[in-house]
Amino acid sequence: MLEKVREIIADVTKNQQDKITETSxxxxxxxxxxxxxxxxxVTIEAEFGVxxxxxxxxxxxxxxxxxxALRLQTAAA
Structure with missing residues (x-):
């Protein structure tokens, strides 16, 4: 899940994925x-169905x- 979130943020912000960390x-x-x-x-909601x-x-x-927030959403599902 973390890798996909990093990928989405990197893609949207036009950064290298390795520049996006859990502290970003x-x-x-x-x-x-x-x-x-x-x-x-919007992309995260579509990707994870939340x-x-x-x-x-x-x-x-x-x-x-x-x-x-994703952990809470997926745990509640």
Whole structure:
């Protein structure tokens, strides 16, 4: 799951996947702006078959927060 999330973020932000780590976030990844944020979340929702609540979206601004939200979503399924 982590590798796919890293791949999605790298693809959307046009970075090398090896530059995206579990500590990466919107403050330290070039190209991770508000538009990229929406594209990342939409792509993750489609890829993993999950749906985040609108109030969650602002906090999904790091690899670790996305991974935690995905773990919660997939555990609840």
């Amino acid at each position: 976030n919107s403050s330290n990844v070039d190209g991770w702006d508000s538009v990229a944020q929406i594209n990342i979340i 749906s985040f609540r609108p109030e969650e979206l602002h906090s999904l601004n790091s690899v670790s927060s996305i991974m935690e």
